[in-house]
Amino acid sequence: MTTTHETQQTTTPQYPEHFEPPRGTAYRLLFGPGLVRGAWMGALFFVLGTLLVVGLRAWWGWDPVWLWPVIITVAGLTAAPIGFLAGIGAFDYWLYYLSGRPTRPEDHSGHGARSWRDYFRVNTDHKVIGIQYIVTTFVFFVIGGLFAMIFRAELAQPGLQFVNSQEFNGLVSAHATLMIFLFIIPAFAGIANYVVPLMLGAPDMAFPRLNALSFWLLPIAGVMFLASFLTPGGSFAAGWTGYAPLAEGQPLGQTFFNMGVQWAGASSVMTALNFLVTIITMRAPGMTFWRMPLLVWANFTTSLLVVVATPFIAGSQFFVLFDRVMHTDFFIPEGGGYVLGYQHIFWFYSHPAVYIMMLPGFGIVSEVISTMARKPIFGYRLMALSLVGILVLGFSVWAHHMFVAGMADWLRVPMMITTLLIAVPTGIKVFSWTATLWRGRIRLTTPMLFALGFVTMFVIGGLSGIYLGSVPVDIHASDTYFVVAHIHYVLFGGSVFTIFAGIYYWFPKMTGRMYDERLGKLHFWATFISFNLTFFPMHYVGLRGMPRRVFDYAEAFGDLNFVISIASFALGASTVVFFYNMVTSWARGPVAEANPWGAHTLEWQVSSPPPIFNFDEIPQVVAGPYEYGVAGARHAVMSPAREAQEVPA
Amino acid sequence: MRKGIVQLVAIGVVIAVATTLVAVLFQWLPTSASEEFDRIQDVYWLVTIISIAIFALVTALIVFSVWKWRVSPDDDEDGPPIHGNTTIEIVWTAIPALLVLVIGIVSAVVLARNGEAGTRPLRVEAVGQQFAWRFVYPDYENATSGELVLPVGKEAQFTMRSVDVIHSFWVPEFGQKMDAVPGIETTILVTPTRTGEFPVVCAELCGLGHATMRAKARVVSEAEFEDWIAEQR
Amino acid sequence: MTSHAEALGHHEHHGPPAAHQSSRVDPRVLGMFLFIASEAMIFGSFFAAYFFVRVVNPDAPGTWPPEPFHFPVFVAGVNTIILVTSSFTMHWALQSIKRGQRTAFLAGMVLTFLMGLAFLLTQVIEYLHVGFNTGDGAFASVFFGLTGLHGAHVAVGLSLLGMVIIRGFRGHYSPEHHHGVELPGIYWHFVDVMWIVVYATVYLI
Numbered sequence A: 001m002t003t004t005h006e007t008q009q010t011t012t013p014q015y016p017e018h019f020e021p022p023r024g025t026a027y028r029l030l031f032g033p034g035l036v037r038g039a040w041m042g043a044l045f046f047v048l049g050t051l052l053v054v055g056l057r058a059w060w061g062w063d064p065v066w067l068w069p070v071i072i073t074v075a076g077l078t079a080a081p082i083g084f085l086a087g088i089g090a091f092d093y094w095l096y097y098l099s100g101r102p103t104r105p106e107d108h109s110g111h112g113a114r115s116w117r118d119y120f121r122v123n124t125d126h127k128v129i130g131i132q133y134i135v136t137t138f139v140f141f142v143i144g145g146l147f148a149m150i151f152r153a154e155l156a157q158p159g160l161q162f163v164n165s166q167e168f169n170g171l172v173s174a175h176a177t178l179m180i181f182l183f184i185i186p187a188f189a190g191i192a193n194y195v196v197p198l199m200l201g202a203p204d205m206a207f208p209r210l211n212a213l214s215f216w217l218l219p220i221a222g223v224m225f226l227a228s229f230l231t232p233g234g235s236f237a238a239g240w241t242g243y244a245p246l247a248e249g250q251p252l253g254q255t256f257f258n259m260g261v262q263w264a265g266a267s268s269v270m271t272a273l274n275f276l277v278t279i280i281t282m283r284a285p286g287m288t289f290w291r292m293p294l295l296v297w298a299n300f301t302t303s304l305l306v307v308v309a310t311p312f313i314a315g316s317q318f319f320v321l322f323d324r325v326m327h328t329d330f331f332i333p334e335g336g337g338y339v340l341g342y343q344h345i346f347w348f349y350s351h352p353a354v355y356i357m358m359l360p361g362f363g364i365v366s367e368v369i370s371t372m373a374r375k376p377i378f379g380y381r382l383m384a385l386s387l388v389g390i391l392v393l394g395f396s397v398w399a400h401h402m403f404v405a406g407m408a409d410w411l412r413v414p415m416m417i418t419t420l421l422i423a424v425p426t427g428i429k430v431f432s433w434t435a436t437l438w439r440g441r442i443r444l445t446t447p448m449l450f451a452l453g454f455v456t457m458f459v460i461g462g463l464s465g466i467y468l469g470s471v472p473v474d475i476h477a478s479d480t481y482f483v484v485a486h487i488h489y490v491l492f493g494g495s496v497f498t499i500f501a502g503i504y505y506w507f508p509k510m511t512g513r514m515y516d517e518r519l520g521k522l523h524f525w526a527t528f529i530s531f532n533l534t535f536f537p538m539h540y541v542g543l544r545g546m547p548r549r550v551f552d553y554a555e556a557f558g559d560l561n562f563v564i565s566i567a568s569f570a571l572g573a574s575t576v577v578f579f580y581n582m583v584t585s586w587a588r589g590p591v592a593e594a595n596p597w598g599a600h601t602l603e604w605q606v607s608s609p610p611p612i613f614n615f616d617e618i619p620q621v622v623a624g625p626y627e628y629g630v631a632g633a634r635h636a637v638m639s640p641a642r643e644a645q646e647v648p649a
Numbered sequence B: 001m002r003k004g005i006v007q008l009v010a011i012g013v014v015i016a017v018a019t020t021l022v023a024v025l026f027q028w029l030p031t032s033a034s035e036e037f038d039r040i041q042d043v044y045w046l047v048t049i050i051s052i053a054i055f056a057l058v059t060a061l062i063v064f065s066v067w068k069w070r071v072s073p074d075d076d077e078d079g080p081p082i083h084g085n086t087t088i089e090i091v092w093t094a095i096p097a098l099l100v101l102v103i104g105i106v107s108a109v110v111l112a113r114n115g116e117a118g119t120r121p122l123r124v125e126a127v128g129q130q131f132a133w134r135f136v137y138p139d140y141e142n143a144t145s146g147e148l149v150l151p152v153g154k155e156a157q158f159t160m161r162s163v164d165v166i167h168s169f170w171v172p173e174f175g176q177k178m179d180a181v182p183g184i185e186t187t188i189l190v191t192p193t194r195t196g197e198f199p200v201v202c203a204e205l206c207g208l209g210h211a212t213m214r215a216k217a218r219v220v221s222e223a224e225f226e227d228w229i230a231e232q233r
Numbered sequence C: 001m002t003s004h005a006e007a008l009g010h011h012e013h014h015g016p017p018a019a020h021q022s023s024r025v026d027p028r029v030l031g032m033f034l035f036i037a038s039e040a041m042i043f044g045s046f047f048a049a050y051f052f053v054r055v056v057n058p059d060a061p062g063t064w065p066p067e068p069f070h071f072p073v074f075v076a077g078v079n080t081i082i083l084v085t086s087s088f089t090m091h092w093a094l095q096s097i098k099r100g101q102r103t104a105f106l107a108g109m110v111l112t113f114l115m116g117l118a119f120l121l122t123q124v125i126e127y128l129h130v131g132f133n134t135g136d137g138a139f140a141s142v143f144f145g146l147t148g149l150h151g152a153h154v155a156v157g158l159s160l161l162g163m164v165i166i167r168g169f170r171g172h173y174s175p176e177h178h179h180g181v182e183l184p185g186i187y188w189h190f191v192d193v194m195w196i197v198v199y200a201t202v203y204l205i
């Protein structure tokens, strides 16, 4: 039934609108919260920021008064985005509140989407925000993927053909940056945004307005990364790792990277905080930690990682920024700085970040495999604890990215051991998934195909991680295409496959319609095959001697690189099938039932899409989430008579 | 069930054999030209054997389960409610732990051996600069060359320095790599085992010319080396 | 972080059904603590930079700060006392509103605010007279980095306190509803504790 939205549309008391001038008037268009106000307030704040910089410099008597790098940093990359956010109305409520004016009553007019236009507004409904996230991140996936297509075309032959070396480095850097900060991390946040409150039996996230704000920081970061292509000197081109001191001498574009990371990072920290508070304080009665679905567990651990680790990448980029615009010497040896400090601080975030990019996927796959094999997840508690194990170990391995960086020798062996030990909790997960399949009743639907494809591909990626984790092997393989192969096996064969699995799995819940199963299977097989053709040979060229991040390479690697490039175009084309399926099914696919997979978790116990406030009454959780095959077992009962509990003030 | 186990093992063996063929029929690593790389290749093979076993096990389990227990998508019966099995869970925690510890210990031993400088190694300074390498021989009155020449069979101790940004010294046939970092000195050992010409590759992104930052390494006989170095002085 | 409980007047409730409260912790307080955890990690990254420059770096200067520079240890010490005192007045303000003593509450808030402001101004003046600039070496980088980061936090804290004062004068808080005071208070204490750590590492050690 897709009519839930429409019924709500007719019974409007949920949406009183008397606080704003009526829609459609010029006044409302200009001064009501929205993209128009966002645009002019962004511009206004840019001007104010410029005046601030120029004014302060003139007052202090610094020369020159008009200094572009500083103006761009302060006015363009800091003030203007704040103006934009204020303009679209992300701060309205708080400004009313903080200035002591009466706030608007809790009308929740920001809840739910009545038309497609509502997806372009600040909306506080976690379901709307989830979809905003998912659609936005896929846009950036396409852009990042197209960048890969361009540099793969360049790499089809040795020598330079299509782009120059600056453009090449810029495309590689932007490819990885978009994929990581604007696709994988926020796509998981989007799926979790939609699903986690439902799974917990909660009406929304703990802080709906913060949730909306977190989303709107993302497009800002994305536009910033892309805008760097327009700067003189081209886009940032020091790799997604932006190592100092290379990054410090780069043209203006690098500043866009430094600041873009801050916006994306702030977004993930706020979302993570929101998840943690939601999971801790808003579980339905009876939903103990040991009864939470593994997706919730996965997001709980991921969020802890985000809250603790992300500030470090913020720090690392601030230092580079200061070195660039304020002439500090954090990483400049001549001034007494310490070059390797950058790498330590950067990887202290960016290694945990690779688990931020994987644990939510583990959660999705656990849901899919259990539902589709119709068996309880094998070893539920150990599955949850292994997530915690990865979380803890993940903080003690960052220097495995620095085995050849010239860091202190004594750090190598301890970091190697902890790195290798991560195979143990990860192995527990892999083996438990296979044990869940054992004697199950396996339905090979598209989400299940992606989940199983994920397990096999991730094992390959994990094992290449073991090669890299062994210091002597890493000394040979570091900074080669072997690492590129590892990255894509864990990130594409790993994370992206789980994202696909999750999108297919919850598609009926989110849209109220069913996707086309035949196209889904076609998508899977096309992706699976072209993925392996693209990335498996990279192990070989890497070990044989091809370094990464090069536009030119030895003749000997020409043939294989040609094959890789062709396969990568096929991989790109395979995604077209996916987008076609999604768009057409969303528009006119068959209407989906509430629970097409027969799953037990709470999100499937309400209509598809769910009612505006998720549950008419709070469900009572009575057992674990995966009690398949237990006669009469239920995860929760929806008792109609029970009163919603009042929140103590 | 007996039959099932046999089938499972058969699938596993097929996958293992196929993967082993992939591992041995292609020459994945360059032919070693240094003692250090010989040892590294031993570790590589150890990891490869373990990887093949793990990969075969996991994929065999998946392929077998799907083949055996696949039902039609409309089927809505449940599977047996198996929640877990403590013994199995302990086994698959302990065995991987053991395996990775073996890898770790072997790696640590090889790392230590590869880092042991013998008495009186040949000292070479490798200086990275956007976008070229310079090699200085302090034992020979700081003779300097853009080409790396080493005598075969003699241990060479490299000291890496950088003038501007981070570079990385790598000769694939030596299997040894180390970053050249501005502000600090880093070292690595290479004991060439066969004569020949090999590429010196910069492996760390160092700017626009990173891809072209190449040099030539020549391993020659002791006598040839003495002649060459005399010319450089 | 805000709640309709504190909004003026009572409005008809159209919102979602209230969630089940599955923990005794108040969501807003928990959120504030998590936020502070991540703030502490920001400081952590700056301390890491300090550590690399001063301890790990093989070329680290023998004396700190390197000759001929000096840190204004005494002025910063006075500043420390000011900030620590302001934590106590903050606490006093909160206790007062809990007991319903509005005047004491307002006095406490204003005092806290003024002391914070004094701290910030002293800091700025100190920057002008310290005798070195951001470009004078890595020691200056970490000095300005850590104290500047902290200063930024004081500024944020001051804005929060300012809001509390505005709302306070409008009579928004009561013994029953004082979360709006408590949360900025927690933040202010954090800023205060962080300063002690910064002061100890940068100036004293």
Ligand code: HEA
Pocket (backbone or CB within 6 Å): A241, A354, A355, A357, A358, A400, A401, A419, A420, A422, A423, A424, A426, A427, A428, A430, A431, A458, A459, A461, A462, A463, A464, A465, A466, A468, A469, A470, A474, A477, A478, A479, A483, A486, A487, A490, A491, A494, A495, B050, B054, B058, B095, B096, B097, B099, B100
């Ligand atoms: C999703 C992201 C993700 C994940 C999950 C991982 C997982 C792992 N990674 Fe990876 N890694 C990256 C993303 C990821 N990585 C990226 C992006 C880079 C490059 C960054 C850059 O420089 O640009 C990188 C680089 C990288 C390096 C540095 C290479 C170099 O630059 O020199 C190393 C070195 O140790 C490493 C190791 C590992 C290990 C040991 C794991 C382990 O967690 C894997 C554990 C899993 C398994 C082992 C498989 C399942 C286990 C079993 C079936 C049990 C039995 C197994 C055994 C007994 C072995 N990774």
Ligand code: HEA
Pocket (backbone or CB within 6 Å): A141, A142, A143, A144, A145, A146, A148, A149, A152, A172, A173, A175, A176, A177, A179, A180, A183, A184, A238, A239, A240, A241, A484, A487, A488, A491, A492, A495, A496, A534, A548, A549, A550, A551, A568, A569, A571, A572, A573, A575, A576, A579
């Ligand atoms: C989640 C992360 C992610 C994802 C999904 C991808 C996806 C892809 N990556 Fe990426 N990659 C990274 C993360 C990722 N990568 C990282 C972290 C690095 C390291 C960067 C660094 O060194 O700093 C890297 C580096 C990297 C390199 C090494 C560059 C170098 O070192 O010089 C290469 C080389 O081939 C590559 C290729 C690809 C390809 C072909 C895809 C494809 O899978 C993309 C397929 C998707 C699309 C194409 C989008 C959909 C397209 C359409 C809908 C249009 C249809 C198009 C056609 C028909 C052509 N990547």
Ligand code: CUA
Pocket (backbone or CB within 6 Å): B128, B129, B130, B131, B166, B167, B168, B202, B203, B204, B205, B206, B207, B209, B210, B211, B213
């Ligand atoms: Cu020098 Cu790359």
Ligand SMILES: [Cu+2]
Pocket (backbone or CB within 6 Å): A350, A351, A354, A397, A398, A400, A401
């Ligand atoms: Cu890592």
